[in-house]
Amino acid sequence: MNEHRSHLQDLPVELFLHIFEYLAPHDLLNAFKNLNRRFNIMLTQQSLCLPNNRQMSVHLYLYYLKEIVSKHASQIVYLHLSERNAPHALNYFLSEVPLNNLVWSALKAVTIEDVPRHVLEILLYDCSFLSKIHSLSLDVGYHRFHCEEYDECYDFGIVIPVLNCLSQLNSLYLRIASRVGENYTTIFSESCPPMSIHQNLQTVSIVECSRELLTELLNNGHLPKLQHLRVAFPMIYANIEKELSRPIPLKQAFAPELRHVNVEIFTGVAWVLTFFEDLQRYSQLDQLIMSGYERFADNSHFPRVTTLRQWVTLTKSKIFKFQLNLCTIYAYSNNEITEEIFAEYRQATGEESVAQYGKINLSYPTMSFSHPLETDDNEWEDLDSSNDSTKSFECVRDAPVDNHIEEMDIFELDYVEDERLAQLEAISCWYRLRKINLEGDWPDDNGDVGENISHLLHIAQRSPYLRELYIKSDLDYGYVLCLNKQLGMLLSQQLEVLHFNAEQANSSFGDLVRIIDKLFSYGQSSPCLKQLILDIDAHLDSWLSTRHLVRWLGKIFKRFPSLIRLTLSCKDEEACRNSEENLSTLAPEWYVYSLLYRKKWMRSLKYRHKPHLIEIWL
Numbered sequence: 001m002n003e004h005r006s007h008l009q010d011l012p013v014e015l016f017l018h019i020f021e022y023l024a025p026h027d028l029l030n031a032f033k034n035l036n037r038r039f040n041i042m043l044t045q046q047s048l049c050l051p052n053n054r055q056m057s058v059h060l061y062l063y064y065l066k067e068i069v070s071k072h073a074s075q076i077v078y079l080h081l082s083e084r085n086a087p088h089a090l091n092y093f094l095s096e097v098p099l100n101n102l103v104w105s106a107l108k109a110v111t112i113e114d115v116p117r118h119v120l121e122i123l124l125y126d127c128s129f130l131s132k133i134h135s136l137s138l139d140v141g142y143h144r145f146h147c148e149e150y151d152e153c154y155d156f157g158i159v160i161p162v163l164n165c166l167s168q169l170n171s172l173y174l175r176i177a178s179r180v181g182e183n184y185t186t187i188f189s190e191s192c193p194p195m196s197i198h199q200n201l202q203t204v205s206i207v208e209c210s211r212e213l214l215t216e217l218l219n220n221g222h223l224p225k226l227q228h229l230r231v232a233f234p235m236i237y238a239n240i241e242k243e244l245s246r247p248i249p250l251k252q253a254f255a256p257e258l259r260h261v262n263v264e265i266f267t268g269v270a271w272v273l274t275f276f277e278d279l280q281r282y283s284q285l286d287q288l289i290m291s292g293y294e295r296f297a298d299n300s301h302f303p304r305v306t307t308l309r310q311w312v313t314l315t316k317s318k319i320f321k322f323q324l325n326l327c328t329i330y331a332y333s334n335n336e337i338t339e340e341i342f343a344e345y346r347q348a349t350g351e352e353s354v355a356q357y358g359k360i361n362l363s364y365p366t367m368s369f370s371h372p373l374e375t376d377d378n379e380w381e382d383l384d385s386s387n388d389s390t391k392s393f394e395c396v397r398d399a400p401v402d403n404h405i406e407e408m409d410i411f412e413l414d415y416v417e418d419e420r421l422a423q424l425e426a427i428s429c430w431y432r433l434r435k436i437n438l439e440g441d442w443p444d445d446n447g448d449v450g451e452n453i454s455h456l457l458h459i460a461q462r463s464p465y466l467r468e469l470y471i472k473s474d475l476d477y478g479y480v481l482c483l484n485k486q487l488g489m490l491l492s493q494q495l496e497v498l499h500f501n502a503e504q505a506n507s508s509f510g511d512l513v514r515i516i517d518k519l520f521s522y523g524q525s526s527p528c529l530k531q532l533i534l535d536i537d538a539h540l541d542s543w544l545s546t547r548h549l550v551r552w553l554g555k556i557f558k559r560f561p562s563l564i565r566l567t568l569s570c571k572d573e574e575a576c577r578n579s580e581e582n583l584s585t586l587a588p589e590w591y592v593y594s595l596l597y598r599k600k601w602m603r604s605l606k607y608r609h610k611p612h613l614i615e616i617w618l
Contacts, residue, residue, distance in 0.1 A: 009035075013042055019044050025068050026060065047106065049078035053086050055530065057564045058604045058617055061089065065096040073103040081123070082113035083145065085531070086564045087608035087617050090119045101129040109135035114144040117153075124165060134170045134200075136162070141175040141207060145608070145615065150177050156192045156213050159206065161576035164196050170560055171203040178208035178234045188212045195222050195522070202257075205230040215247065221254045232264035235293075240332055243299040244268050247275045252282045259285060265292040267329070270301040273311050283315040291325040294360075294618075296338040304341070305348040312364045322364040330358065403427045407435045408459065412442060415454045433463040440473025442501070450480035457487045460494075468497040474504035475511055482518040492523030499533040502571075509536050509568065513552040517559050531565035532556065540575055544582065549590040557618075566616040576612035584611045 005413040016039075020028055025048045032039045050069050052060050070075060083089045099122075110133050112123060120140065123130065131137070138158075140150050155178050163169070184418065188210070195216065201223050206213075217223060244267070258279060263272050272290060279285050296302055303311070312321070312322050328338060342355035343360065354361055401423045408430075413421065438456055443449050460466055470490065473481070478500075491498075501513055512534050520527045536543065568583070576582040587609040606617045 009038065016042055017046065020552075024051065026063060027051060029068065046075065047077045048072050048075045050076065052080045052111075053082055053089060054084070057566075058606055061086070062092060062096075065092060068095075069097050073098065074105050076213075077106050078109045078111075078237060079107065080111045080113070081115065082111070083116070083614055084114040084164055085164055085567060085617065087606045087615055089617075091113050094119070094122065099127040099129045101127070101131060104129045104132075106208070107133055109133060109137075111137040111139075113137075113139045114146055114562075115140070116146050117149040120298050124162060130166060132168050133166065134168060136166060136169055136171070137173040138162070138334075139173075139175040140177065142177050144177075145610075145613075147177050151179065153177075154191070155181055155206070155208060155210055156188060156216065156254055159209075159213060159217070160195050163198050163201065164193070167198065167200065167221030167451065169198070169201050172201060173205045174209075175207040178210060180210050180234045180236050184210065184363065185212060192216060197221060199225060201226055202230040207232045208234050210234065211247070211268075215250075215275075218250050218255050218258075220442045223255065225257055226255055227257050228260045228587040231260040233266050233268070235266045240267060240295065240329075241297070243301070244271050247271055249278045250275055251280045252284060255279065258282075260287045261285065262287075262289045263291075265290060265294070265326075267293065267300065269294055269326070270303055273303060273308075277311070277314070280311065280314045283317045283320075285315065286317065286319055287321045289323045289325075291323075292327075293329050294326045295329040295332040296341055297332065297334045297335065304340060305344050308362075309348075320365075322362075324360065324362040326360045328358040337608075367430050372506070398457055401427065403430055404432050405430070406432050407437070408433055409437045409439075410456055410459070411439045413455060414441075421455070425455070428462060430459065430463040430466075432460070432464055432465065435468035435470065435497075436463075436466065436582040438462070438472070439472045443476075449477045453481055453484055454489065457484065457490070459588075460487065460490050464494075466494050468499075469495055470499045470501070472501040472503060474502070475507045475515075478507070478512070478515040482515045484519075485522045488519045488522035489524075492520045492525075492529075495527070495529055497530075497533075498529055499535075501535040502537045505537045505539065507536060508538040508551050509534065509548060510538065510543060511538070513555050517555060520559060526561050527559065528562050529560045529568075530562055532560065532563060533567040533569070534568045535571050537571045540570070540572070540579055540582075544570075544579075544586065546586050546589045546593060550593055553590065553616075554594075564618050566614075566618070568614045568616075570612040573612040579611075583614050584609045587614050 020032075020042075023031070027041065028046070028048075033043060034040065048068060056064070069079075081093060107129070110130060112120065115123075117140075120138075120582065140146065140158075155174075155176050158176055159174060162174075163172070178484060192212075202225050204217070204223070204226060205228075211233065218226070218229075248541055259287070261276060265272060269290060276285065276288065280288075294300070294302060312320075342360065345355045345360065346352055349362070355376065401420075436456065438452070441449055441452050444451065471478075471481070498516070500516065502512060506538055516532075520529070553566075553568075570576050570583065587607060591605075591607065604618065608615050
């Protein structure tokens with residue numbers, strides 16, 4: 001009998017191409033490039049990308065730019081262009097990568113995140129290599145390093161030019177730091193550029209979108225192919241008590257394919273219902289979801305049961321679904337009106353849970369509005385008696401324990417019922433848990449803290465994919481935490497991201513480093529931590545000096561050899577801006593001092609700074 005041996009290279013091309021899809025581009029090329037002619041041909045047919053650089057060191061990112069993106073531009077289908085915790089990443093991209101649109105024949109999707117304003121203008125307007133993409137995600141919102149550079153930009157000044165330039169887009173996601181002030185309507189009418197009809201856009205999601213921009217996008221048939229719409233209106237407190245003007249309903253002919261609408265509001269339920277009324281009357285909508293915040297007052301015009309019932313039943317569609325999930329803005333609400341509306345909805349639906357504890361949660365057709373609205377003369381007496389201090393407070397029932405959650409909060413255990421705690425600790429494995437948010441507890445009668453640390457350990461030991469830990473505590477809790485050897489060994493082996501938010505104004509940079517260094521000292525091998533974020537709340541005089549930075553940053557880099565991201569933030573931003581000595585003045589001194597002493601971790605380090613912030617990329 002002839003012995004037949006199978007070789008890896010004998011597998012069909014289709015199987016190899018399927019395997020290649022699961023490999024990162026740098027792993028794929030390093031493993032298979034130049035093996036033989038057959039593999040080289042397969043690699044030329046393989047789609048490639050520039051992934052999110054969040055998990056990349058500076059060295060790996062530059063390798064991608066020089067060896068993959070530049071040399072294989074015609075195979076790139078996706079680019080993730082981000083400077084989030086990655087100082088100067090886009091400068092390197094622009095210097096290494098040609099933007100000639102002729103070489104980007106396969107490019108279909110691009111994400112642009114936290115980039116300088118001048119870079120955004122280069123990418124979108126000064127070149128045409130994005131002109132044929134089908135999907136764009138743009139995030140220059142709040143809490144981003146370059147957010148302040150967009151202070152003079154308005155939402156319409158970004159959204160409409162993007163749509164006019166990128167006519168092939170099917171999907172658009174935008175998160176922008178909106179500037180909606182008292183004069184916004186006037187500025188919009190005077191400065192909003194004309195908008196072309198976009199024949200391909202099917203999905204739009206805009207965070208911080210003004211009502212004026214939404215109206216402009218949908219009116220006059222500008223987006224005739226739009227099917228999915230998600231917008232979040234800005235949370236603007238100025239003029240919040242001013243009555244919103246009634247909008248002109250969107251004509252069904254202007255948005256003939258719009259089926260799914262998701263709106264996050266900051267007051268204005270009635271405005272949204274009026275705006276989409278014509279689409280509902282033509283039975284076009286399959287889904288309308290509203291969430292956010294609402295005020296209940298004389299001029300808020302929140303729809304009563306009869307009005308909402310009439311609106312949802314305008315449609316003849318059998319698949320239409322409606323959801324309303326709102327929280328009360330107490331500072332701008334009338335308590336009597338709030339309780340009156342809540343009581344009316346409880347009575348109409350026959351369910352107590354739909355409107356209580358400052359929240360209103362409605363769904364249709366799951367929840368009917370068929371119960372008769374009868375006036376109960378004793379209703380207000382019942383409401384008054386429910387406030388009797390002699391009666392116990394009724395707590396909201398916890399949702400059932402779900403062992404498939406990806407994120408968990410661990411706070412003060414005194415507020416967790418024993419039965420609930422037993423249910424949590426009975427779970428044998430949290431298969432999908434990746435992040436835990438831990439908050440330090442209050443001292444007990446003996447002044448001791450850290451009661452919830454054993455609970456944290458119990459959960460972490462049963463979470464094989466735990467990778468992120470967010471800690472919010474003071475110095476005393478931190479010292480107790482770092483003494484737990486079992487927890488330290490476990491975190492050293494698993495944790496990739498640690499965020500420590502100091503409280504009580506008693507934790508300097510050195511204090512936090514001591515705690516973290518001790519916690520991760522119990523492991524038998526080097527910790528695998530890749531990202532560390534420290535929010536410091538101590539007085540500036542106690543830690544803000546070049547010597548302090550050099551000493552404790554060096555301690556961090558020595559303890560965590562795998563670290564690629566470090567963010568150091570002072571919580572008192574105003575004090576930093578007003579101080580002659582802040583992180584902007586000390587960062588260059590620290591860098592030069594470290595270079596002079598030939599610190600090995602300085603070779604490829606990149607950093608940037610603000611008066612209250614240093615971001616380091618290794």
